[in-house]
Amino acid sequence: xxxxxxxxxxxxxxxxxxxxxxxxxxxxxxxxxxxxxxxxxxxxxxxxxxxxxxxxxxxxxxxxxxxxxxxxxxxxxxxxxxxxxxxxxxxxxxxxxxxxxxxxxxxxxxxxx
Amino acid sequence: xxxxxxxxxxxxxxxxxxxxxxxxxxxxxxxxxxxxxxxxxxxxxxxxxxxxxxxxxxxxxxxxxxxxxxxxxxxxxxxxxxxxxxxxxxxxxxxxxxxxxxxxxxxxxxxxxxxx
Numbered sequence: 001x002x003x004x005x006x007x008x009x010x011x012x013x014x015x016x017x018x019x020x021x022x023x024x025x026x027x028x029x030x031x032x033x034x035x036x037x038x039x040x041x042x043x044x045x046x047x048x049x050x051x052x053x054x055x056x057x058x059x060x061x062x063x064x065x066x067x068x069x070x071x072x073x074x075x076x077x078x079x080x081x082x083x084x085x086x087x088x089x090x091x092x093x094x095x096x097x098x099x100x101x102x103x104x105x106x107x108x109x110x111x112x113x
Numbered sequence: 114x115x116x117x118x119x120x121x122x123x124x125x126x127x128x129x130x131x132x133x134x135x136x137x138x139x140x141x142x143x144x145x146x147x148x149x150x151x152x153x154x155x156x157x158x159x160x161x162x163x164x165x166x167x168x169x170x171x172x173x174x175x176x177x178x179x180x181x182x183x184x185x186x187x188x189x190x191x192x193x194x195x196x197x198x199x200x201x202x203x204x205x206x207x208x209x210x211x212x213x214x215x216x217x218x219x220x221x222x223x224x225x226x227x228x229x
Binding site: 056103 | 146150155215222
């Protein structure tokens with residue numbers, strides 16, 4: 001158990017809908033990262049937050065947004081969902097300071113029908 | 114361009130034997146870090162081992178060791194005494210600092226199957 005929690009574990013929704021994925025980092029970790037893993041694209045970095053502020057952006061679509069709250073949990077919002085958004089979405093966290101190892105949550109499996 | 118290459122999409126190894134998973138990287142940075150993660154069929158990503166670019170000694174964590182050859186830009190993962198539970202997807206990743214933040218780049222993975 002990495003200490004990173006993600007809810008829900010599975011999510012099934014329809015095209016055009018909006019969903020919110022939630023992540024709680026390991027206790028004490030200030031950085032949260034979101035990744036999308038799909039068969040055709042592999043593991044893709046979406047966005048990073050550090051202590052409530054956006055720190056880095058990767059291949060995140062405009063239909064997607066994220067935020068990190070004062071208690072350091074993070075949410076990834078996916079809107080106007082398309083079939084191609086079906087994927088496994090990971091959240092990871094890392095500490096500030098010297099240890100930059102990312103610890104991954106169990107992921108949320110999103111299926112868009 | 115910064116890139117991680119894993120050339121072995123799939124590998125087989127007999128139980129109790131050692132196996133090497135290849136990883137090469139491309140970077141012009143002086144300072145970077147290299148990671149290996151394991152992803153079993155259940156889907157979670159499990160951190161295995163880390164090597165910093167300035168670390169002279171190869172990293173080891175139990176049955177995992179990282180064969181770091183800086184001049185060749187390779188960071189191969191060696192798993193000794195393979196176990197059936199080692200069957201999984203393995204990802205090599207690099208961390209570098211750019212534009213004031215840390216960026217992580219992942220390879221496409223190698224699927225390892227351990228045979229009884």
